[in-house]
Amino acid sequence: MVMKQIALYGKGGIGKSTTSANLSAALSLQGLDILQIGCDPKRDSTRMLMHGNFIPTVMDLVRERGDATVSLSEMVYSGFNGIRCVEAGGPEPGVGCAGRGIIATFQLLEKFGALTGDVIVYDVLGDVVCGGFAMPMREGYAQEIYLVTSGELMSLYAANNICKAIQRLSSRVKSKCRLAGVICNAKNQPREEELVAEFARRVNSALVQFIPRDRVVQVAELNRKTVIEFDPGSAQAEHYRVLARRVMENTRFTIPTPLEIDDLEALAVEFM
């Protein structure tokens, strides 16, 4: 099969890493070879796949040793069900340039030929604050972008901003980057699914999966596991498996039409 590269973007704290890790776990159990790359200096994207361990980041290795002596085996760690895990890492909060760190990580992974497998899942930090964090959307990397959002206005606002970045990048000649859909990681607000579905429709996309809020997610994390591994029989695990199937079957990749802020607010008011 052709390698699939997907990226999850969304507001900070919305559950991108939880969703990514569970998605990777579910895809892996379909028998697929998965590489998950955490693109956030917080470096906690792959933690649940690594049973609670923070793996050394690519940037840590480069900082300590220089990129000449770093090898592929030191950057890639095998997690749950053989999922290959990489954390880009980055500077301490408040210094340096995290965006450049993402660019450097990608160049290094490329140099080592690490970007292989059936599916690569890029888990990217909250907002596309600079060019570096748009790197996973660029030519040769993720072609399918999923927005993770709840029904909260600020979360939709961030998702809408990411639509702007996708729209801008997709207008470039060679760009194959497209919006693949919206994942609702719910806060259990009333009419939340309807709201997020309508938001997705208005930005020229679709709601791919509604994931309700469930305590099992926290319990699994306290046990340092994904829900897929910790409680495969739970309803929540089934939501992630459905998401995984839909991601693999998805053929609707669009150029998004971001909303004006007034329209976005009016939309939120409509579903209050």
Next chain:
Amino acid sequence: MTLKPSQSNSCRYGGCTLTGALSVTTHVRDAVTVVHGPAGCTHHNFSLFHATSLDNDAPVIPNLVSTGLSETDIIFGGEPALDRTLDSVLPSNPGVIFVLSTCVVDTIGDDIAMVCGKERGVLVVPVPTAGFIGGTFEDGVNKALIALAGMAEGSRGTNARSAGNQNPGNHPVSANIIGEKNLEYELVENYTEVNRLLSAIGCPVNCRFVHDLTSARIATLGDAQVNILRDPALVPVGEYLKKRFKTPYIRSFPIGLGSPVFLETVAEVCGAESRDAVARELALQVETLGTFADLRGSTISFAPALVDPKAVSAAKQLARALDMPVRKNGLAVPLPTTPPVGIAGVRRLLHRWRRAIHA
């Protein structure tokens, strides 16, 4: 954001802020200048200064050290690299260390003042010189001069403070030369001309701020009665020094036939006598123009070039003085990129015109 247009009428529009500041700091001969950025920013300037000094027959190896930032430093922050570099230059026992920033370190927000503030037993002076913020070459010059003026902490400045604009007690007077263009081809000639004029009114040069001096010399900055700016782009520096030392300033070196007015103005500011000097200067101008009598009546035009508007008006003044009509179809004569300074500058320019006319 700052979108700052150049405010001067000099022709140094644009250019690199870092290079401007380096043209100042490298002339403090006992100083080390640390350029905080990738090695190329230092290499490029080192080559430029070395080549220029060779051109001006005064070869000097500029004392530059780069923090040599790599991609890793940019990602994780460049402050440790600056800290290490500052420590590494200490054994050479510099009189002062200047730290100049580059575009990339100000983009990632390195706290340079904090690193410079660490006690090292030597004065470390930061000069923010990232050019992308909107600065030009001359902003770099001004920033460096103002930063260096901050070193004149112990300056007595007694004459300037007690006497103000006057010198009734007949104290010896002196002048500072502010902001010589250390990279310009006629640097020596222009200084010699201004020094000659100042000597003629009994006002010798106190400090060439900054040209070929040691850091200790900067302490005398407040001792002069007047500051002579190289050109009006340096007015911010003139204003700063006026506020700091109460020293009045003259906006520019004398341009074209402007020396008599220059002499009168400087003499008035520092309470000196100028009548005889002015008379002698006027006579010298007449005599000099007389030696170019062969040019009289020639119809000329100015070769189109990127020149300072002040150079054009100085050239027009000379053409009038020699009854040379300026017409579109006239013989093209060269214009200097910067205005001719004093009668010596006029003489050099007229020699070039003569070559063009009699070619």
